[in-house]
Amino acid sequence: MVGAEKYKIDLDFCPMPILLVASSGEIVQTNRRMEDLFGYDENELIGRSVEILVPEEIRAVHPKLRTAFFEFPTPRQMGTGRDLHGVRKDGKMIPIEIGLDPIEFDGERMVMVSILDIRERKNNEAMMRRAMDAAASAMIQVDENGRIELVNEQAVRLFGYDRDELLEMGIEDLIPERFRIPHKVYRTSYQQTRVPREMRTSESLIGLRKDGTEFPAEVGLTPILEKGGNSTMATIIDVTDRREHERQIHESNEQLRLLNDELTEFAYSASHDLKAPLTSIAGLLAYCATDLKKGELEEVGQNVDRARVLIDRLAGRIEDMLSLARADTLSNKHVAVDVARTVDDVWIMLKDDRIQFSTSFEHEEPFCCVQTRFFVVLQNLVSNAIKYCDPDKEEKLIRVNTWSDDGQFYLTVSDNGIGIPPEYQHKLFRMFQRVSNNNEPGSGLGLALVRKHVTALKGQVALESNDSWTEFKVVLPQMDCSQLEVVAEELV
Amino acid sequence: MSIRIVVVDDDQVDRYLVKRALDASSIDAELHEFEAGDHFLDVMTVDEKRQEQFGQTPPPILVLLDINMPRMTGFEVLERLEASRVSDQIIVVTMYSSSSHAKDRADASKYSFVKDYAVKPITAEKLQELVDQFLVQCNA
Numbered sequence: 001m002v003g004a005e006k007y008k009i010d011l012d013f014c015p016m017p018i019l020l021v022a023s024s025g026e027i028v029q030t031n032r033r034m035e036d037l038f039g040y041d042e043n044e045l046i047g048r049s050v051e052i053l054v055p056e057e058i059r060a061v062h063p064k065l066r067t068a069f070f071e072f073p074t075p076r077q078m079g080t081g082r083d084l085h086g087v088r089k090d091g092k093m094i095p096i097e098i099g100l101d102p103i104e105f106d107g108e109r110m111v112m113v114s115i116l117d118i119r120e121r122k123n124n125e126a127m128m129r130r131a132m133d134a135a136a137s138a139m140i141q142v143d144e145n146g147r148i149e150l151v152n153e154q155a156v157r158l159f160g161y162d163r164d165e166l167l168e169m170g171i172e173d174l175i176p177e178r179f180r181i182p183h184k185v186y187r188t189s190y191q192q193t194r195v196p197r198e199m200r201t202s203e204s205l206i207g208l209r210k211d212g213t214e215f216p217a218e219v220g221l222t223p224i225l226e227k228g229g230n231s232t233m234a235t236i237i238d239v240t241d242r243r244e245h246e247r248q249i250h251e252s253n254e255q256l257r258l259l260n261d262e263l264t265e266f267a268y269s270a271s272h273d274l275k276a277p278l279t280s281i282a283g284l285l286a287y288c289a290t291d292l293k294k295g296e297l298e299e300v301g302q303n304v305d306r307a308r309v310l311i312d313r314l315a316g317r318i319e320d321m322l323s324l325a326r327a328d329t330l331s332n333k334h335v336a337v338d339v340a341r342t343v344d345d346v347w348i349m350l351k352d353d354r355i356q357f358s359t360s361f362e363h364e365e366p367f368c369c370v371q372t373r374f375f376v377v378l379q380n381l382v383s384n385a386i387k388y389c390d391p392d393k394e395e396k397l398i399r400v401n402t403w404s405d406d407g408q409f410y411l412t413v414s415d416n417g418i419g420i421p422p423e424y425q426h427k428l429f430r431m432f433q434r435v436s437n438n439n440e441p442g443s444g445l446g447l448a449l450v451r452k453h454v455t456a457l458k459g460q461v462a463l464e465s466n467d468s469w470t471e472f473k474v475v476l477p478q479m480d481c482s483q484l485e486v487v488a489e490e491l492v
Numbered sequence: 493m494s495i496r497i498v499v500v501d502d503d504q505v506d507r508y509l510v511k512r513a514l515d516a517s518s519i520d521a522e523l524h525e526f527e528a529g530d531h532f533l534d535v536m537t538v539d540e541k542r543q544e545q546f547g548q549t550p551p552p553i554l555v556l557l558d559i560n561m562p563r564m565t566g567f568e569v570l571e572r573l574e575a576s577r578v579s580d581q582i583i584v585v586t587m588y589s590s591s592s593h594a595k596d597r598a599d600a601s602k603y604s605f606v607k608d609y610a611v612k613p614i615t616a617e618k619l620q621e622l623v624d625q626f627l628v629q630c631n632a
Contacts, residue, residue, distance in 0.1 A: 268593065268595075269560075271591045271593070272559070272560040272589065272590060272591050273560065275590040275591050276503065276506075276560065276590040276612070278590070279590040279611075279612040279613050280503065280505045280506055280509065280590075280612070280613065282613055283505075283506075283509040283512075283612065283613025283614075284505065284509070286613070287509075287512050290516075306505050306508070309505075310505060424563055
């Protein structure tokens with residue numbers, strides 16, 4: 001005890017809380033700062049077991065730990081990187097770090113325990129964590145080897161891992177397997193320059209959640225100099241919504257562009273095609289006037305007939321144009337369509353006695369579609385087939401076939417008419433394109449109408465032509481009525 | 493001197509109107525009608541066919557070329573005339589159309605052998621004017 005009294009003086013000089021503990025666990029000496037920190041009176045701790053300063057949950061195992069230390073007494077730091085606490089006399093826990101230094105007094109092994117009060121640091125850490133957790137973006141700090149050192153609440157939410165899980169992981173665990181190796185390379189090269197950067201433009205920035213789902217991400221990188229090395233703070237934003245908005249904007253821009261192109265083309269062609277019959281009529285009427293004066297009534301009669309044909313043609317074109325304009329605003333009400341009946345109706349309307357018309361229906365029932373659109377498509381295809389039949393052929397044939405395959409409804413309208421030369425086929429579905437040189441006065445809008453309706457029905461139409469047959473194939477979604485409501489909503 | 497006027501137009505009535513304008517004028521010309529651009533090109537680019545249509549010596553021809561035709565537009569005909577070097581012969585083209593579009597006029601003026609642009613229906617007076625210009629070109 002004399003020795004201890006002597007060291008009491010020395011220990012008081014020490015600027016940090018300190019205590020001397022015998023291998024039995026008995027506290028041999030403390031200093032004033034130690035007593036203040038733990039709330040004891042002067043010398044009150046001397047002779048007590050060191051375990052009273054240890055939190056209750058490890059008090060039972062502490063003697064074993066102490067024994068282990070005395071078996072191989074080496075200086076060591078404890079508490080760094082994990083939560084170590086001391087218990088004050090009033091029972092309050094205080095966060096501490098401790099340093100252990102073995103020493104010998106009069107042949108007896110003891111340990112000098114120096115204590116670091118880290119309450120303020122813990123408060124600062126907590127404040128920093130609250131600030132990080134309050135950030136709107138996920139933040140993940142990684143060391144220079146890509147190990148995760150620090151995460152905030154948003155990162156926990158974004159990736160679906162617990163905070164502790166994340167702290168055991170590397171940053172590459174948070175990106176899909178296929179990007180891991182390149183990412184490692186990027187990270188290494190970033191370590192060379194270490195300038196703040198945004199990794200926003202690359203399409204390949206994909207985050208991987210714990211549940212295996214992926215999301216597009218924008219990432220900002222800020223270098224942070226930590227005492228242990230070069231760390232990097234990554235700020236991560238889930239841009240799923242933004243990408244979706246971008247995609248929608250892009251899509252509607254594309255639609256607007258197409259509509260605008262169509263409108264420009266429409267205005268140009270309309271002025272040609274609507275005006276053409278009018279100028280011809282004006283020309284004819286001028287000669288009618290001259291011929292009337294000369295009394296050439298037969299010529300006048302012929303020209304009046306010509307003018308009437310032109311007027312009918314013009315009326316037809318205006319009708320087609322209106323129909324085309326209306327095609328965009330038509331209701332999309334799907335109903336079960338009676339295909340055979342619709343084909344019958346079309347044929348009765350267009351019937352041509354020179355032509356043998358045959359049908360074969362092998363599609364699955366029910367087939368749901370927008371009745372009006374389906375009718376217009378069929379009407380135009382059959383009317384074209386009639387118009388371009390080959391007058392030189394003995395047998396003039398038109399066939400309408402339907403079938404279903406793999407969720408699609410197929411309709412073909414084929415004829416053995418004059419056909420369409422390959423070099424003109426690419427123009428076929430454009431407005432006002434007439435690719436035939438025969439004298440049929442079409443508006444050039446029929447196939448444009450077909451394409452418009454088929455597109456509105458989310459289908460496709462194409463021409464397949466060979467030497468003897470010209471075949472238009474329409475592919476539409478084969479929907480049954482149970483899907484109707486869903487589809488109706490989508491199309492609104 | 494009798495000159496050759498070619499009208500290329502898919503519209504029968506419009507071809508008739510050119511014929512009437514020609515009849516109403518005092519122009520001495522033979523009128524050749526084509527109902528499609530490719531038919532006209534076919535005749536112009538194959539020597540025998542051209543000779544059969546227009547005679548032995550390559551003749552100066554005044555062409556009235558419709559723009560808006562099915563299958564091959566007037567502009568496509570111009571392109572092919574140039575490509576096939578038929579335009580090296582004395583051939584003067586007047587585009588004629590039911591509408592007067594600035595873009596159409598600009599596109600037509602790119603071809604050195606297109607000298608004019610007329611709007612339908614063509615009158616005897618306009619036809620006379622075109623023929624006068626054509627004769628100047630032929631003598632130049």
